[in-house]
Amino acid sequence: MKMLNVQVFLKRRIAAVYTAFMKSSFGSFGKNSMIRPPFLCFDAGDIHVGDNCTVAENGWIQGIREYSGKKFSPRLEIGNGTYIGRNSHIMACLEMKIGRNVVFADGVYVTDNLHGFRNMNMPIMEQELDTPGPVVIEDEVWLGEHVCVMPGVTIGRHSVVGSNSVVTKTVPPYSVAVGVPARVIKTMNPATGEWENVL
Numbered sequence: 001m002k003m004l005n006v007q008v009f010l011k012r013r014i015a016a017v018y019t020a021f022m023k024s025s026f027g028s029f030g031k032n033s034m035i036r037p038p039f040l041c042f043d044a045g046d047i048h049v050g051d052n053c054t055v056a057e058n059g060w061i062q063g064i065r066e067y068s069g070k071k072f073s074p075r076l077e078i079g080n081g082t083y084i085g086r087n088s089h090i091m092a093c094l095e096m097k098i099g100r101n102v103v104f105a106d107g108v109y110v111t112d113n114l115h116g117f118r119n120m121n122m123p124i125m126e127q128e129l130d131t132p133g134p135v136v137i138e139d140e141v142w143l144g145e146h147v148c149v150m151p152g153v154t155i156g157r158h159s160v161v162g163s164n165s166v167v168t169k170t171v172p173p174y175s176v177a178v179g180v181p182a183r184v185i186k187t188m189n190p191a192t193g194e195w196e197n198v199l
Helices: 002-025
Strands: 039-042 047-049 059-063 075-078 089-092 095-098 109-111 135-137 175-178 183-189 194-197
Touching: 002 039, 059 075, 075 089, 089 095, 109 135
Parallel strands: 039 059, 047 075, 059 089, 075 095, 089 109, 095 135
Antiparallel strands: 175 183, 183 194
């Protein structure tokens, strides 16, 4: 038990020092927010982190200003109290909003862009990115492990997306969605306050 307590203490101290070193590179960085290294970040000036947020180990958060000669103006906002799980990857070319008190489990992927692949005579990595639309994740959403959120999607307030789901369409508020592609299987009945199955 003592050894475990020492490990926890050391991890917290390392994260505090790392956060103090990194936070000035962000567009804004709120009070009591924490980044646990290792952490990968590009164009941090386009990223705005609220208060009391945590980015767990091996997070990768990126604003993309230019790719294959095409320029972008990204802005990524992460609301107060949000937790980004280990090995999560977030990338934005456009405006992406992640609300307050959102929970990302481990390995979540969120993007507002896709590699272009239409030109058969050009390698995919050399083609321009497609940007079908911005992503909005509203307050109190819970994304399970290894969820993928694709471009142009809004996930409504207090919704839950089950592990390994791929969200390709907007999820209404107070819903539970699962699958590939994700579909809504439950919604909250405001009259009764109960979760009800969707037929």
